Amino acid sequence: MGDKADVWQGTLALMVLKTLESMGALHGYGIARRIEQTSGDLLSVNYGTLYPALLKLEQEGYIESAWGVSDNNRKAKFYKLTRAGRKQLQQETRDWEQTQEILAKFLSAREEAS
């Protein structure tokens, strides 16, 4: 497992992918806002960290970008999921759920024992 920065980056990337899956194409600001909302305001994200993460996802080919016009007629850069991104999201979701299952077993087993 990587260090804290890697883990954080990894979870942030997953959240971005999920957001884009549900919301379709969205600009950076919108993604940031949406993540905040979805996590129930439990996460207070420094919005700036989003942009390097978005760039990394784009470099790896999971999302693609294009300049467009926002709701308020403002020029903004929109991001959208690619097929590879969709697949990656499915894969990562499966991984997380699997991890969750295993951990759940462990933790409940401990409770029984103690």
Add this chain to the structure above:
Amino acid sequence: MGADAGDSGEVSLGAGRSVMRRLRGWLMRLGGMFRRDQREAELAAELESHLQMHIEDNVRAEMTPEEARRDALIKLGGIEQTKEAHRDQRGLPWLETILQDLRFAARMLRKNPGFTGVAVLTLALGIGANTAIFSVANGILIRDLPYKDARQLVLLWSVGRDGDNRDQLSYTDIDDYRSQNHVFENVVAFGDWSATFTGNGDPARIPGMQVADGYFSLMREKPFLGRDFLPEEQIEGKDHVIILTYGLWRRRFAGDPQVVGKQISLSGKPYVIVGVMPKDFPMLPTTLVDGPAQFYRPAAEKHDDKERLSRHLRAIARLKQGISVQQAQSNLQLINHRLAQEFPDEYSTTGIRVVRLGDDISAGLRPALLVLLGAIGCLLLIACANVSNLLLSRALQRQREIALRSALGAHRARLVQQILTESVLLALCGGVLGILLAIWGVNFIALIGGKVIPQLVGISMDGRVLAFTAGLSVLTGLVFGSIPALRISTITLNDTLREGARSSGTVHETFRKGLAVSEIALALVLLAGAGLLLRSFNKLRGVDPGFRLDHLLTMDVGLPGAKYPAGTEKPLAFYRELLRRINSLPGVECAGAVNILPLGSNFDTAGTEPEGFTHGPGQTPYPERYIATPGYLAAVGIRLVRGRLFSEADNESAPLGVLISRTAAERWWPDQDPIGRRVKVPGFDYGPQPWRTVIGVVEDVKQAGLDAPHTMQVYLPHAQYRNGYLTLVVRTKPDPLSLAGEVRRQITAVDPDQAATNIASMDQVLSDSVGSQRFSTVLMGVLASLGVILASVGVYGVFSYSVSQRTREIGIRMALGAAQKDVLSLIVSQGMKLLSIGVAAGTIAALLLTRFMSALLFGVSPSDPITFACIAALLAGVAFLACYLPARRAARVDPVVALRYE
């Protein structure tokens, strides 16, 4: 998107996919290094749009515009940090730093052209000379011979009992060694065989090689056109077939693919071409008289080959798998012993030696090459010392700048990296230039040395040497760059500001002085080598060869045995008529002919029996045997000591006469009159020898070379021997080569089918005979000059710097009343004291090392005092100038200016 072959092996697929993704990521980052401005602008726009949208939302949530903006900015985090994080993700930061360092280093180097120029040139010279000589040495000593499994090939030579006097073998010798050995796959005889080609061009005498059965399979090569010789073609009568070399095929037969089966005339006899050898199968590089052979013919056994003493062949053999040369040597020595017991007369003085083919070719050159390698080692050391010095001085000059940057927050590692980048860039430039110099150098060496040392032809720069040089240049940069880098980066700003620009510490000064002293010492070693070689060469040239050298034209005229059978009237008549015609040419003083030219590359010795001369077993005298026409001795200026020379009267009907040389006379009949004594000298046949009467004694000549010891010589009159291959010697009034055309016309006038070869003046022959010594001397001289130049530059640099450091001190002295003269003599004497240590150290080192050169020296001892005295004086002079010039410049400065100098 990669193909997804189901979910089996999910993990591995996933892993594979993620590797692909990461690779894509890397590539995108690489691309992200380009069009930076555009991308920066795009990010700025994106961030600006982000902020605007956030501000709008905030305003809608009823914040004031200022609050809205502030909140948006805070939530974003630092704009600059975001930009920087984005920038780092966009490109490859480490690569970008290196490129940045390189750009900076390049700029710094450009701003100091003097420093850069000297450093690059110095390194280039050192590395270039290094690579050139290494390529040459590599090519000669290590390169694989271009034959298959060449390491197994060996040559057989017969040798005298004391291991000297290498000689050839006879047919029966080779037969016996072949049939009785346990160590060779095969042993094949070969020898010289030249013929005059007529048809397909001018009649030309072309050197060839006769090979016994199995030669080509021994060499593991086949003709690419036609076929190999058949075993039955090795029998006299069926042997009129030849195989061409690729070169001859292209030159004389225009690469005709239909050449196989063609009939041509060789020395008047019809021959058939049966094959052509491929391009990369070179002729066996053994020394041949007329130059490399250009065709092959069968070495058909002739009736007189049964004679054991007829040693006119050589042999090449292939070792069996796993057999070493030493084992082969012992095995053959056993056979030789057996033969000596069975045939004592023929083998009493004859042993056998086995030499690896590669060693045989390079043996003569090994000592010279090793000396040269030592020399370039010195040169390289001087070059590196110079560069190190330069780098050090420059780093010291930039102390302040570096301290400042360190104080402003630059990491030490970053500073070190930057300084190292500069050094490595310098070293690489030097390396590239050095490679160019090396290529030129190798070609130059091959060009001037190729005539003397055939192995040099075709040597080119070697890939291994290239790699070595590249590695060496980077290493030099790292090593000599890191010394200043590591020292410098620990300096703090405080120190430098306090001291002004003076160098921190005597440690640096000592190091620099040490470098200067060692450069002088190394230069002295180089000069010692070159000086000794030069003196040796001069001594060599001064040797009296025993005959005159000027105004002599020489050329070989060989007659085909078919038309001019040896021993008959025919060759005699030819040469008599030819010489008569030549003697009547205007501009010719006298002319003669001889079978072997003194100082030429050939020789002929014969076992003789002087009457009344008792000698131990195996000590039969083997003087050099010359067959000469009456005019020869006069033409070539060999002095008569006693008795008389040959005349026309010494012809076939006269009593058999012989001339002997002084050494022979002294050895065979010491303190007695040799005239009238008799000696048996073999003729061209090997039957029972008649007695010949000594009619005169002549001065010795140097046959093998100017550095050869005095040998015994006998001369037989051509009229009483009548062989068909002689070298004309014509003494001319004008320049000898100007009459070459006329003389050749006379040859065709007597017989239009005959041609001359090896046309040269005696000066040229002499010059060629010392060719290899000249070559070593010139090469060593070049290296030594380079070394002295580099060392002078280096020492001058050191002194220049050190004097400039003392400018203030000089100013003080002069302000306090010292005269310019006094200051000058103080500085110069201090410098000379230091450099004399270098001269002393160098002299001691040279005395120890030149011992290894003694194989190359003639008439000069490796510790020759005159040479050492001269070069010590030369270097002392150079050292003096190196101290004096900067001192003078410093002493001229106005004291007021000097005092203010920082």
